[in-house]
Amino acid sequence: MDPLLTFIVILVGMYGLSTSKNIIKSVFSVTIMESGVILLFLNLGNLEGGSIPIITQASEIIADPLPQALMITTIVIGSTVTALALMLCIKVFHHYGTVEWREILRRGGGK
Amino acid sequence: MLFVPVYIIFIPIFTALVIYLFKNRYINYLALLAQAAITVLLVLYHYTYKGNYGDTLFWFGDWQTIGISLVNDEISESFLFLSVFSWWMVLIYTFEKGKTDHNFLFFLMFLQGVFLGLLQSNDLFNMFVFMELTTIIVTILIAYKKAGDSFRAGIYYLLLNTSGVLMFLIGIILLYNTFGTINVEQIGSLIHLYGEETVIRFSYVLMMGGIAVKSALFPVFTWLPRAHGVAASAISALLSGLVVKGGLYLFIRINGMYAGAAIDYTEFFYWVGAITAVVGVMFALSQKDIKQVLAYHTISQIGIVMMGLSSLHDTAMFYGGFLHIFNHALFKSLLFLGAGIIIKAYKTKKVGEIRGVMRAMPVVSVFMIIGMLSITGAPFFFWFISKSIIKYGIMDSGIKYWILFVVNIGTATSFIKLSQIFFGQKRMTIRLKRLPQRITLMTLAFACVALGNFYIQIGEGFFGLPLQEVTVADWAALFDYALALSIGLAFYKLVIEPDYKPVRYIRNFQMSFETANYLFVVFLVVMTVYFVVL
Amino acid sequence: MIRNGFLILLLLTLFSVFYFSLQDLAEFGKNSAQYFLDHGLEETGSNNLVTSILLDYRLFDSLFEAGILLIAVSGIIWISKHEIEEKNAEFMIDKFKTPDLFVTFSRLVYPLMLAFGFYIIINGHVSPGGGFQGGAIVATAILILYYIDAEKETNIKMIVTIEKYLYLTILVIASLSFFTRGTFFTNIFDPNTFDTGTQSIYLIVLNVLVGFKVALGLWTIFTAFLKEGR
Numbered sequence: 001m002d003p004l005l006t007f008i009v010i011l012v013g014m015y016g017l018s019t020s021k022n023i024i025k026s027v028f029s030v031t032i033m034e035s036g037v038i039l040l041f042l043n044l045g046n047l048e049g050g051s052i053p054i055i056t057q058a059s060e061i062i063a064d065p066l067p068q069a070l071m072i073t074t075i076v077i078g079s080t081v082t083a084l085a086l087m088l089c090i091k092v093f094h095h096y097g098t099v100e101w102r103e104i105l106r107r108g109g110g111k
Numbered sequence: 112m113l114f115v116p117v118y119i120i121f122i123p124i125f126t127a128l129v130i131y132l133f134k135n136r137y138i139n140y141l142a143l144l145a146q147a148a149i150t151v152l153l154v155l156y157h158y159t160y161k162g163n164y165g166d167t168l169f170w171f172g173d174w175q176t177i178g179i180s181l182v183n184d185e186i187s188e189s190f191l192f193l194s195v196f197s198w199w200m201v202l203i204y205t206f207e208k209g210k211t212d213h214n215f216l217f218f219l220m221f222l223q224g225v226f227l228g229l230l231q232s233n234d235l236f237n238m239f240v241f242m243e244l245t246t247i248i249v250t251i252l253i254a255y256k257k258a259g260d261s262f263r264a265g266i267y268y269l270l271l272n273t274s275g276v277l278m279f280l281i282g283i284i285l286l287y288n289t290f291g292t293i294n295v296e297q298i299g300s301l302i303h304l305y306g307e308e309t310v311i312r313f314s315y316v317l318m319m320g321g322i323a324v325k326s327a328l329f330p331v332f333t334w335l336p337r338a339h340g341v342a343a344s345a346i347s348a349l350l351s352g353l354v355v356k357g358g359l360y361l362f363i364r365i366n367g368m369y370a371g372a373a374i375d376y377t378e379f380f381y382w383v384g385a386i387t388a389v390v391g392v393m394f395a396l397s398q399k400d401i402k403q404v405l406a407y408h409t410i411s412q413i414g415i416v417m418m419g420l421s422s423l424h425d426t427a428m429f430y431g432g433f434l435h436i437f438n439h440a441l442f443k444s445l446l447f448l449g450a451g452i453i454i455k456a457y458k459t460k461k462v463g464e465i466r467g468v469m470r471a472m473p474v475v476s477v478f479m480i481i482g483m484l485s486i487t488g489a490p491f492f493f494w495f496i497s498k499s500i501i502k503y504g505i506m507d508s509g510i511k512y513w514i515l516f517v518v519n520i521g522t523a524t525s526f527i528k529l530s531q532i533f534f535g536q537k538r539m540t541i542r543l544k545r546l547p548q549r550i551t552l553m554t555l556a557f558a559c560v561a562l563g564n565f566y567i568q569i570g571e572g573f574f575g576l577p578l579q580e581v582t583v584a585d586w587a588a589l590f591d592y593a594l595a596l597s598i599g600l601a602f603y604k605l606v607i608e609p610d611y612k613p614v615r616y617i618r619n620f621q622m623s624f625e626t627a628n629y630l631f632v633v634f635l636v637v638m639t640v641y642f643v644v645l
Numbered sequence: 646m647i648r649n650g651f652l653i654l655l656l657l658t659l660f661s662v663f664y665f666s667l668q669d670l671a672e673f674g675k676n677s678a679q680y681f682l683d684h685g686l687e688e689t690g691s692n693n694l695v696t697s698i699l700l701d702y703r704l705f706d707s708l709f710e711a712g713i714l715l716i717a718v719s720g721i722i723w724i725s726k727h728e729i730e731e732k733n734a735e736f737m738i739d740k741f742k743t744p745d746l747f748v749t750f751s752r753l754v755y756p757l758m759l760a761f762g763f764y765i766i767i768n769g770h771v772s773p774g775g776g777f778q779g780g781a782i783v784a785t786a787i788l789i790l791y792y793i794d795a796e797k798e799t800n801i802k803m804i805v806t807i808e809k810y811l812y813l814t815i816l817v818i819a820s821l822s823f824f825t826r827g828t829f830f831t832n833i834f835d836p837n838t839f840d841t842g843t844q845s846i847y848l849i850v851l852n853v854l855v856g857f858k859v860a861l862g863l864w865t866i867f868t869a870f871l872k873e874g875r
Contacts, residue, residue: 007663010281011656017274018629018652026270026624030277037280044288044670047678052773053694055686062694064678065685067284069698070236072777073710074280076859077243080717081273083866084247087721088254088266090873095259101624104263117829124712125816131719132809171705172831174688177680179705214723221716225709240709247713251720262724288670291677305673310666629652636655639662 002043009036023092023099027085034078041067041074113169115156116181119149119191120228127220130213139206142216146202149227150195157188164188168233168296180294182233186433190230190360193440197353198223204448204551205345215255222248222354229357235283235293238361239276242325246272249354253342264337267624271334274628275324278635282317285310299368306372312643315374318365320635326358328417329387330630332410333622336394339406344451347402351409352444356436359416363433377421379641384417385514392521396528396607397618400460401450404525405443408486411518412439418515419501428504435497438562442485442494445555449479452548453532462528466535476533478552483526485559487596488519490589492563499588516595523599528607688836690844691770699775700851704819704830710777711855714862715812718805725869751789758786766856770845776852780859787864791871799868804861811858818851 013033020026045067053065089099096104126145130138160167160183167183183191201219225248229241246269254265287293289310290301305311327335335355339347366376391411398404416439419432452475457465469476485492502515562569607614622630681694689697699707766779822833834844 003667004660004664007660010277011660014274014628014632015652015656017270018625018632019649021623021625023266023624030270030273033274033277037277037284040281041284044284045678050678053678053681054771054773055682055692055694062678062682065681065694065698066677067287069695069703070706072695072699072775073236073240073706076710076777077240077713080247080713081243081269083870084250084717084720084724085266085269087724087869087873088250088262088269090870091254091257091262091724092259092266095262105621105623114823114829121816121820125813128809128813132806132813171829172702173826173828174684174702178702214719217719218716221712225712228709236703237706240706240713244709244713244716247720248716251716251723254720254724257724257726285666285670289673305669308669309662310669313662313666629648632652632655632659636658639658643662 003040006036006039006043009039021101023089023101027082027089030085031078031082034074038071038074041071112156112159115152116169116183116231118152120224122149123220123224123227127217127224130220131217134213139213139216142202142220143206145220146195146199153191153195176292176294176297179237180233181231182296183231186363187230189437191227193437194223194226194230194353197349197440197444200444200448200551200555201345201349203547206547218248218252222252226354226357230360233295235286235295239280239283242276242279243273245354245357246276249350252346253338255346256341256343258341261341264341268334268338270624271331271627272324275321275331275631278317279321282314282321285314285317295364295368299371302369303371309643311372312374313639315369315372316635316638316642319638320631322358322361322365323634324631326355326362327410327413328383329390329414330634331627332387332391333627335410336403336406339409340400340403344447344454347406348444348447351406351447352440355409355413356440359413359420359436362420374642377423380421381418381511384414384421385511386414387411387417388414388518389514392518392525394617395525396521397614399462399618401454401462401465401529402460404462404529405446405450408522408525409443411522412443415501415515415518422504426504427500431497431500431504434500435494438485438493438497441555441558441562442482445478445482445552445559446486448548448555449475449482449552462532465532469533474549475552478556481556481559483530487523487526489592492559493566495563495588496566519595520598520602523595524602524607527599527603686841689832690836690841691848693770693772693775696770696775696848696852700848701832708816708819708830711812711815711858714859715808718808718862718865721866721869722801722805725873748793751792755786755789755793758782758789762786766852767849769852770848776855777859780856781863783856783860784863787860788867801865801868804865808858808861808865811854811861815851815854815858818854
């Protein structure tokens with residue numbers, strides 16, 4: 001029941017997104033969710049007794065290579081999103097002096 | 112001709128890279144050249160494949176069924192034309208002789224390539240990549256001004272949309288493990304096998320969740336006014352007019368894919384659209400910032416489009432919503448660009464402080480008035496036509512009809528409020544005379560008027576729709592419009608202008624990020640209960 | 646409290662629906678690995694099937710994957726430029742001093758990491774790895790340099806320019822197959838006429854280019870953050 005566990009990781013990320021009042025924590029929650037999705041992909045693409053998706057003489061059953069390839073793309077996307085979000089976070093901190101969602105929304109007219 | 116989809120994706124991207132690398136003001140003109148090339152290619156493509164869109168399917172590599180494919184049909188092709196047109200407008204509007212920012216052009220042109228790819232993609236994961244790439248570029252464009260509120264809006268937009276798109280990704284893996292493919296067409300042809308199963312229903316819910324965030328439907332719309340309110344006017348016009356419609360386009364595509372599963376989504380998304388429309392208008396009425404007003408109206412108009420789109424394919428109502436996408440793209444771009452000029456001249460965004468635009472800038476005012484007439488649904492403008500089609504679809508349901516009427520009154524009220532800027536004494540500070548901006552406004556205004564008056568020819572030429580039955584010179588409809596306007600005027604004088612406490616409360620209402628996400632989870636669960644459990 | 650409890654209830658609903666979805670998958674789920682096992686090597690010339698998907702079957706995706714990094718790099722550089730006056734900047738002064746032991750070990754590890762990264766990039770088509778993974782390792786190796794010499798200045802502008810040129814080169818090489826095989830974004834050597842050895846030349850070239858691009862991109866992002874800290 002591995003996929004269930006990975007789905008719990010996704011739900012933990014969603015819980016964090018819906019409760020944390022701090023921008024950095026929100027960024028982390030998105031990262032956690034992303035890790036959950038990646039694990040879910042790899043888990044569901046795996047086969048019982050399958051080896052790594054590299055063709056050698058011996059390989060009969062292999063894990064599905066497509067989800068793995070897709071996940072490399074997702075990892076790159078995820079890391080860029082995290083980097084961009086953290087950079088914006090630094091900038092928000094420079095401008096408002098805080099990284100609390102409620103505080104930054106309240107300040108400066110809050111439009 | 113088969114490779115035109117690839118060309119129109121990569122010509123803008125290539126141009127963007129060259130512009131970024133050379134940083135030369137003459138190289139910047141390459142953007143216009145590339146745009147012209149895309150336009151020519153698209154027109155040729157249209158005439159080659161007109162009528163038999165089955166031939167447009169195109170696979171990368173020689174392996175059928177395994178690689179990525181691009182495909183076009185009437186809907187995606189009309190979106191392509193709309194996007195290229197919108198980018199023309201924004202390019203001309205922002206183009207200053209020898210002064211254009213090459214960094215800005217880089218992001219703008221890259222976004223065009225990506226968006227054109229999103230419209231043509233026939234592969235679910237490919238769609239995900241394009242969605243995420245769009246999100247990132249739009250975030251950068253929102254934060255481009257580097258002011259505090261633009262950073263705030265940028266991070267809000269980025270995180271909320273990323274969490275939505277991740278839901279879309281989970282939907283993809285469920286479908287992949289069921290069918291062994293992520294090609295939209297193949298899944299569409301197989302989906303009737305398992306249409307009733309939980310896994311298909313759940314994947315539908317997750318995908319719709321992601322699309323709802325992208326297209327700013329009711330509980331998850333809060334990123335839109337922030338993002339579109341703080342961005343530069345040209346960017347706001349592009350985002351409101353077009354990029355948000357990417358979500359609606361995916362709604363059409365994904366629902367087309369799930370057609371075999373016979374999921375009955377009409378009622379649900381009708382009400383989501385209706386609530387979105389009403390809430391959007393409600394917030395728009397209370398705002399005092401001209402760009403915020405326009406941004407909230409985008410939400411309400413998306414709601415109306417959703418009301419139309421929620422009805423099944425090939426019904427009149429569907430095309431009502433579909434045509435309204437184009438209509439909205441035109442007049443919202445017009446309003447945002449016009450507002451940009453006014454804001455620049457008056458150095459303020461507050462509706463209350465801008466007065467006397469009519470005397471100061473008569474030309475701009477005329478165009479703005481055309482835009483306002485369009486958005487309030489005046490006869491001889493296109494919104495009148497598409498509204499009539501939607502009305503026709505919901506004629507037999509009383510309450511649905513009234514919701515549309517209420518939204519209309521709200522829109523009328525809010526634009527009566529906005530139209531106050533035209534009257535009064537002239538108080539302008541700077542004189543701005545820039546021909547390209549005037550040209551843009553003129554083209555858009557002309558398109559609004561043309562679409563409203565030659566709708567029969569346009570409807571037949573592009574979509575093969577018989578629009579003759581919609582009459583403009585209908586006294587009852589004229590009376591309807593006059594009634595909406597007068598109720599709106601009364602409502603404005605009695606409720607909005609005195610600025611009562613509830614109005615102030617709505618204006619100052621702030622939805623924090625975690626609440627927005629909470630509502631997203633609630634929305635997901637409501638959809639799950641509606642589509643899976645029931 | 647009530648709010649969080651309700652949230653957990655909502656998440657549990659999603660969880661249970663997902664549980665039933667998995668039951669469905671166990672019943673009629675499909676695994677399409679067989680196609681790649683049968684045709685992967687002949688069609689793309691890569692033993693590593695993940696690489697064969699990344700650089701051949703779905704090269705179109707990978708181009709945009711590299712494009713995302715490119716966009717993020719330019720965006721982060723643009724955002725991190727200081728133009729407007731900012732408050733609270735004094736909070737961000739770097740007070741961190743690297744321990745000597747760490748510096749010494751970094752010096753030892755640095756060439757090894759670099760070599761390992763290159764190994765992963767070049768052998769991407771026969772063993773686990775590839776351009777993206779190896780690029781990340783090379784970038785990490787380069788970043789260790791900052792621990793060795795904290796005052797090191799990097800010419801970001803030059804790196805970004807090189808990165809853009811690399812991306813252009815990748816685009817051009819990826820579309821070369823149009824001239825040899827009549828279709829975009831696949832191996833330039835036709836599998837029917839060339840053997841897998843020849844085909845793998847293309848994969849190596851593309852892997853190296855992608856690897857360098859990723860390494861430079863991550864390096865730039867890190868440097869932008871470092872400058873923000875100073």
